[in-house]
Amino acid sequence: MDPQGNAIGGGARIDGPSVQARDVHGGIHLHTTPVPPPARPPVPRQLLPVSAHFTDRKRDLAALDELAAAAPLIVVSGPAGVGKTALVSRWLRGTAGGEGGGDRFPDGHLYADLRGHSPDGPAPPTEVLGQFLRALGVGQVPAELAEQTALWRSVTAGLRLAVMLDNAYTAAQARPLLPGGEGSLAVVTSRARLTGLRTDGAVFHQLGLLDREAAVELLTRGIGRERFERDEAAAGKVAELCGGLPLAVCLASARLASRPRQPVRAMADALARDQTRLAVLTIEGETAVQSALDGSYAVLDEEAARLYRRLGLLPMPVFDTCVAAAACAVSPEEADRALDALVEANLLEDIGPDTFRFHDLVRLHARERATADETEQTREETLRRVVDWHLATATEAQRRLTPAQAVLEREHVPPGLPVPFDDDAGALAWLDAHRTGLMAAARCAAEHGWDGRAWQLVDAMWPLFLRMRPYDLWIEAHELGLSAARRAGHPAAERQMLNSGAIGLRGAGRTADAISWYERSLAAARAAGDARDEGQALHGLGGCCRDAGRPREAVRYLEAAIEVWERCGYPRGVALSRIILGEIALDAAPGSDPGAAPGPDLGAGGGTDPDAGPDADLGARPDDAPGPASGARAAERAVRYFERAHAGLLAVGDPYGAAPAQAFLGYAHALAGAYETGQAELERA
Numbered sequence: 001m002d003p004q005g006n007a008i009g010g011g012a013r014i015d016g017p018s019v020q021a022r023d024v025h026g027g028i029h030l031h032t033t034p035v036p037p038p039a040r041p042p043v044p045r046q047l048l049p050v051s052a053h054f055t056d057r058k059r060d061l062a063a064l065d066e067l068a069a070a071a072p073l074i075v076v077s078g079p080a081g082v083g084k085t086a087l088v089s090r091w092l093r094g095t096a097g098g099e100g101g102g103d104r105f106p107d108g109h110l111y112a113d114l115r116g117h118s119p120d121g122p123a124p125p126t127e128v129l130g131q132f133l134r135a136l137g138v139g140q141v142p143a144e145l146a147e148q149t150a151l152w153r154s155v156t157a158g159l160r161l162a163v164m165l166d167n168a169y170t171a172a173q174a175r176p177l178l179p180g181g182e183g184s185l186a187v188v189t190s191r192a193r194l195t196g197l198r199t200d201g202a203v204f205h206q207l208g209l210l211d212r213e214a215a216v217e218l219l220t221r222g223i224g225r226e227r228f229e230r231d232e233a234a235a236g237k238v239a240e241l242c243g244g245l246p247l248a249v250c251l252a253s254a255r256l257a258s259r260p261r262q263p264v265r266a267m268a269d270a271l272a273r274d275q276t277r278l279a280v281l282t283i284e285g286e287t288a289v290q291s292a293l294d295g296s297y298a299v300l301d302e303e304a305a306r307l308y309r310r311l312g313l314l315p316m317p318v319f320d321t322c323v324a325a326a327a328c329a330v331s332p333e334e335a336d337r338a339l340d341a342l343v344e345a346n347l348l349e350d351i352g353p354d355t356f357r358f359h360d361l362v363r364l365h366a367r368e369r370a371t372a373d374e375t376e377q378t379r380e381e382t383l384r385r386v387v388d389w390h391l392a393t394a395t396e397a398q399r400r401l402t403p404a405q406a407v408l409e410r411e412h413v414p415p416g417l418p419v420p421f422d423d424d425a426g427a428l429a430w431l432d433a434h435r436t437g438l439m440a441a442a443r444c445a446a447e448h449g450w451d452g453r454a455w456q457l458v459d460a461m462w463p464l465f466l467r468m469r470p471y472d473l474w475i476e477a478h479e480l481g482l483s484a485a486r487r488a489g490h491p492a493a494e495r496q497m498l499n500s501g502a503i504g505l506r507g508a509g510r511t512a513d514a515i516s517w518y519e520r521s522l523a524a525a526r527a528a529g530d531a532r533d534e535g536q537a538l539h540g541l542g543g544c545c546r547d548a549g550r551p552r553e554a555v556r557y558l559e560a561a562i563e564v565w566e567r568c569g570y571p572r573g574v575a576l577s578r579i580i581l582g583e584i585a586l587d588a589a590p591g592s593d594p595g596a597a598p599g600p601d602l603g604a605g606g607g608t609d610p611d612a613g614p615d616a617d618l619g620a621r622p623d624d625a626p627g628p629a630s631g632a633r634a635a636e637r638a639v640r641y642f643e644r645a646h647a648g649l650l651a652v653g654d655p656y657g658a659a660p661a662q663a664f665l666g667y668a669h670a671l672a673g674a675y676e677t678g679q680a681e682l683e684r685a
Helices: 058-070 084-095 125-135 145-156 171-177 195-200 212-223 225-230 232-241 246-258 264-272 289-298 302-311 321-328 332-344 360-373 376-401 424-433 435-447 451-460 462-468 471-488 491-507 511-528 531-547 551-568 571-587 632-651 655-671 675-684
Strands: 073-077 109-113 162-168 185-190 203-206 349-352 355-357
Touching: 058 073, 058 084, 058 203, 073 084, 073 195, 084 162, 084 185, 109 125, 125 145, 125 171, 145 171, 162 171, 171 185, 171 195, 212 225, 212 232, 212 246, 225 232, 225 264, 232 246, 232 264, 246 264, 246 289, 289 360, 302 321, 302 332, 302 360, 321 332, 321 376, 332 355, 376 424, 376 435, 376 451, 376 462, 424 435, 424 462, 435 451, 435 471, 451 471, 451 491, 462 471, 462 491, 471 491, 491 511, 491 531, 511 531, 531 551, 531 571, 551 571, 571 632, 571 655, 632 655, 655 675
Parallel strands: 073 185, 073 203, 109 162, 162 185
Antiparallel strands: 349 355
16 A cells, blocks of 8 residues: 555545544645535425216215324225226325415325226336435435335325325235324235235225216216207216226217317217227327237136136126136135235126126127137137036026926036026025126027027926016017027927026916917927827817907817817816816806906915926916806806816825815805805815
8 A cells, every 4th residue: 555645444435524634733624615414305296187077986086085084094996997097196186285275285285096907017216216215305315125114104204295196006015005194094905806905994985987977977078068068968878888988988978078079979980889899089199998908818827817808708797606616617615815806806796795897898898808819719618618617507496496397408518517596495596686697698508509508498488487487588589489499409498498488478368379378389299299298289279268358269268178188188288277167167157257256376386386497387477366156057167167176286295286275166166155164174284
């Protein structure tokens, strides 16, 4: 080392003027201009401006007020494009002002976009902490996250800040950014639910879609009141097709605003086409619905992404864990985990116990991803498995609820999933809850040429029709099933659809249509030599003619049905026809008033044979019940019919079918003058 060198050793750091000398004699006076202290940075006011088109959300704003009073950390989650950023920006700007016009957060309002679904990846916490610390006047920011976090909490410990962490990816990304002071408020927005922040004391708000009125108002603000009023119906349709998603509504209004001569009706027509709806909701240079959903999809794990695609193929709007499991050929436990991931990502709504659905635009996106990422064979196999699961489960319910019904052969592949019910009540509840899905599966089967599955699904729904009597669905299903059976070249199935469909038509009051269906069934049964189906058609025609006020024809048909059924050995059918003959006998009694006296409860399942197949068209409904009659002979004839019917049904082990016969027997005895006997029969029924 040079002994004459001037280096300062020991790693010393010198700030300001200094003197270096071997010897110093006397005082040293330095004349320098004082350096002023660094200017304090302005108080940060970084919150985003509020859109002039911000609409509604009064309930959400009020909910945030309540949450802020409960905790200093709020998480607002919701699907892409639902307006989380706009809502929180609006609310924070309003809540920052305290009583008397003061600022609740005088030390600053900080904002950071955490880029949770950016193609370039989420913003690292170190980047955001550096921005926040510098905004608060910290000159030297450490490089390491742990040091940054400690400094951030120290700096903010005594401050009152409003911090908005927008578009967070995970709880772990947001956690280091939470301020340390008790007087501060942090609001995190995310497409995911970020339930992990619950351990940090967070409270949560799930942001939903706009209702139709608010969506129309948002659209009107974008296109102008005059243009809206020129075609209010079309504007309402545009808002409806945007599904209440604010981003979609804003994009639609922006496209219309850029094309002032385009009729609003043209936009409605373009959005009505599922294949192009997402493309229409795109504007160059702006976030599109498509790209927003692409970002949410890109961060899903493999299992959740596969389920997302395959659920997008489903023909039914609502589904459960078993449907999801069938779609992916996995266990319910595996499907449940993937469903949780989709719900957490706000790509799927959980609308009830084990009940899920897509937003319309998300469903279209999922279907597009399936078309792009899955082979045609995989897509077809997915749908076939879902159809087969509905068919297998409905068939199990049918066998449980109507064990005496002759079930035609099924052709589905059992899905290998557990049956979701274990008793009769559960089976009927399942059929009722899945009626929309079952019908959607039947339509899907018909559209794909799986005609056997289509009519079999309709047939398997018989207990639902018999017990719940949803006549519109009953008729629609049998029209579809009849066409499918005909295309499949299955005459027995065609007759089954005609007979059971005619019962629904008759129940709905469409007697003429029911007669037409029964006549077609009768001709087909005679051509095939099927005596049981022939008797069913004759029995149904007898009931319809009775309804139409043609008792002579009714008796001829019913007596013919009895003859056919006695010949082929079907005593149950014989008994059912005798019940209607007994009713006709009572109708013929002079002075009778069928609506004057209450009959047996044959409504949704009560008094109706739960084992019955389509031959259970008893013709007995509350308004058919006999009333007081003065014709003893007609009443006595009715007694004989009802006695034989009651005995016949008991003989074949059918107590449910025997109950209404016994009730009618009681009325008939009373009308014949044997009041005590009639009362006893009614009590036993």
